[in-house]
Amino acid sequence: MPWIAGQQLQGGKYVIEKVLGQGGFGITYKALDIELQRTVVIKTPNEYLSHDPEYDKYIERFIQEGRTLARLSQDPHPHIVGVIDLFKEGVTHCLVMNFVPGENLFEAVRRKGALPEAEIVPCICQIGEALIVVHQAGLVHRDAHPGNIMLRSNGKAVLIDFGIAKELVPKTLSSKGIAGNEGFAPYEQMSRGSREPTVDVYCLAATLYYGVTGQRPTTSLARKLDNTSLTPPKQINPSISDQLNQAILKGMTLEAKYRPQSMQEWLAMLEAPKATPPPPVDPVYRKEIFRSKAKLNSQAILGKPATKSFKIIPWGWLLGILFSYLSLGYSLASSNAPHITWALAGAWALAWAGAWAWALAVALAVAGALVWAGAVALA
Known part of the structure; x- marks a missing residue:
């Protein structure tokens, strides 16, 4: 049963304010840190998962990755939510993170419609840079969909709510349990719980698809099992560049081995081509120009x-x-x-x-x- 508003944790250190979100894998609460008088987010596993035969492995992974994220927070990254605390309340494990004000990408698109390329691409690149740091730490986010990308009022994006160990609990969850990410998860993640960086490449490319079109892309399951085609984003929004269109399609390649194999490789496809510098001036030609200018200047003096x-x-x-x-x-x-x-x-x-x-x-x-x-x- 989810905690209710006013419930105290850790002897009154934290007070629950409300439920922010609830999915098949966990519950996220908005809470108040009483001592520091700051708003925080507390994430816990869903209670009914305790009956799953893989629950112990899930909790072990939850704790392990929570500690890794806490180590990352010792050198804070501007586009990764900071982890503050990890504790156990009764039989429930809790991960405490910074509260990020603003709206998520789902909310921004619902409010404004498809976002201009010049607005959304920098945000996606910021999240991609954050994921590079996550991958270097040996983690894969696995849930970089629009609901987990917060957009601050200053135009900066922050990656939140890591999908910690969710591939370890497939038996209890129904297909409805993963429907929240439908359209953003690659087939290998949904079918066998892949933990490769190419999972995040697909998720972020699909998120960019949604940002520039305002529409969810065709799910990877439908593409794989029903041979449904993916509509190129440029057909939906002709104003986007060919370069962006190709980067999205490449990142959403159905088979992981044909995608960019690292986040760095995919982000390079989003970069604008650099201008080619002009060829160097021939020294003889420069000498003639100098002589001609000297003669012209002397004539002007006279x-x-x-x-x-x-x-x-x-x-x-x-x-x-x-x-x-x-x-x-x-x-x-x-x-x-x-x-x-x-x-x-x-x-x-x-x-x-x-x-x-x-x-x-x-x-x-x-x-x-x-x-x-x-x-x-x-x-």
Whole structure:
């Protein structure tokens, strides 16, 4: 008989507030930790299971996995419910966990309908990361359906209510006892109680199917025994990407050996493809760009419109221009002409001809030559 509101456990340490859920394998209560004044969740095996011939093995597994989860809670994971306590009240074993506020994925879909891909995929990835930690600890959740995924108001998802040892009690339970997970459990779990990580891969992929379509997927039993096909989620919700559609179908492959064999492998299928970086620039091409920019900048300094076409003056021409300027400087100095004006005019003429760099050099040389010629003339 389930405990009632107000019932005290452990000498008044915990007080039952209400039943949160009851299934074929256990009962979950909302309770108050009196000493710390915090809300907790207490999970117990269903009382009638005590008559099952496998009950002792079930309790042994319940305690063993409860202790393992408590060890995981010593280094808390943000997406795994924390285990606080494990005790026995009379003949009933109890596992105490943190209370996670919010709504579960079942409730969210019932309220809003099919969830956008951008909203549900990050939550599923968070739960997948949590399951990787669980698998590394040697456990399999076996019950990662929408009712056991809590969605906080901040958009974070938390995995709760581990399906501890439920495969050890098949004799007492009717088919109705596992109907709560129908559509989310793989065939090998329902038929022989598999404890492989591929069970969680199927469950989480089926949960994602439900999240993006708003519909429960075809059960694995119907697919296996009746050869019923699974409707691809994209046929129900055409707005989802092809990548997501394929990831869900791959994760829900009926035969476990053809599914991704680890949660990491399946999560990689949900990741967006990374952009391919552009090929590296050839060093010669970069050098030419640098030279061109230097020429354009120099033209800008001289006040001439930038152009990508440059004229090259042969060295012979430059020597001829230099000697011509030397002669011109001497003549101008002798006649007291405004030699600086003529020199600069010549330099600008060369600049407009496209040889600005050499014109500047010649102008400087001419200025020196004119000074020398002027000195000679005055002497």
